[in-house]
Amino acid sequence: MQKVEFKLITRNDNPEIARIIRAVLSEFKANKPGTVYFDPTTDDLFTLFNTPQSEYWILRLDGKIVGGSGVFPTEGLPQGCCELVKLYLLPEARGKGYGKLLIEKCFESARKVGYNQVYLETMPELNMAVGLYEHCGFKYLPGPLGSSGHFGCGLWMLKDL
Numbered sequence: 001m002q003k004v005e006f007k008l009i010t011r012n013d014n015p016e017i018a019r020i021i022r023a024v025l026s027e028f029k030a031n032k033p034g035t036v037y038f039d040p041t042t043d044d045l046f047t048l049f050n051t052p053q054s055e056y057w058i059l060r061l062d063g064k065i066v067g068g069s070g071v072f073p074t075e076g077l078p079q080g081c082c083e084l085v086k087l088y089l090l091p092e093a094r095g096k097g098y099g100k101l102l103i104e105k106c107f108e109s110a111r112k113v114g115y116n117q118v119y120l121e122t123m124p125e126l127n128m129a130v131g132l133y134e135h136c137g138f139k140y141l142p143g144p145l146g147s148s149g150h151f152g153c154g155l156w157m158l159k160d161l
Contacts, residue, residue, distance in 0.1 A: 002061045004098070006105055009056040009068065011046040016065045017058065017088075018043045024088040030125040035153065036086055045086065048072075053082065055109040059093065059102055066093040069102040071110045071118065076146035081117040081158075082110050083146065087129065099132045107161060116161050119145050121153035133157055 009017070021042055025031040041048045049056040049070055056070030067089035074083040084106055089099055110118050121144060122129055138157035145156065 003063070004101075005060040005063075006057050006101070007060070009046050009049055009058050009070075013058050013065060013068075014044055014046050017045055017068050017086075020065065020067060020090055021086060021088045024090070027091075028125045030123055035123070042086075045070075053113045053115075055106075055113075056086070057102060057105045057109070059089070059098055061093060061098075066090045067098065067102065069106050071106045071115070074119070074146040077119060078117070078145065080115055081119055081145070082113075082115045084118050084120040087120075094128065099129070100136060103132070103136050111161055118159045118161060120157050122155045122157070123153050124155060130155065 022031065022037055025035060025037045031037040036042050045056055049072070051073065054070060054072045057068055058065055059067045069087035070085050071082045072085045077083060084103065087099065087102060107118065120133060120138065122133065124130070136159065138159045141156040141158055143156060145158070
């Protein structure tokens with residue numbers, strides 16, 4: 001049985017989680033403009049997640065970083081709503097319930113700082129993640145909320161906590 005560890009991001013995690021994010025987007029042919037692949041903050045998530053009312057969780061299996069996800073107060077979202085952001089897992093961590101556990105950690109973070117809704121943006125190419133979001137109770141929206149700047153995403157979802 002693998003040792004599973006969730007911890008908040010540190011500066012030392014930046015290079016590996018950025019590599020994972022870009023590798024997963026490339027794997028699913030979603031490495032296009034308007035996504036986090038080209039977002040400059042992807043290389044320094046530690047600093048980004050020092051923003052108040054945000055947290056980013058790193059997932060380690062047997063000491064190896066295999067993914068992460070966080071919540072962020074994206075500009076323009078309704079009061080009480082945060083965004084689930086940058087949920088990416090390496091292939092060896094998929095299909096084993098770790099994505100759901102990461103999302104639940106993010107829901108805990110969101111509740112802790114007073115959010116009552118979680119929004120996300122994704123794309124059809126990431127169909128495995130879309131199924132996970134549906135399973136976790138996210139409902140489809142007809143269009144985007146807020147101002148993430150990720151014009152490459154064509155699916156928008158919302159969950160009440």
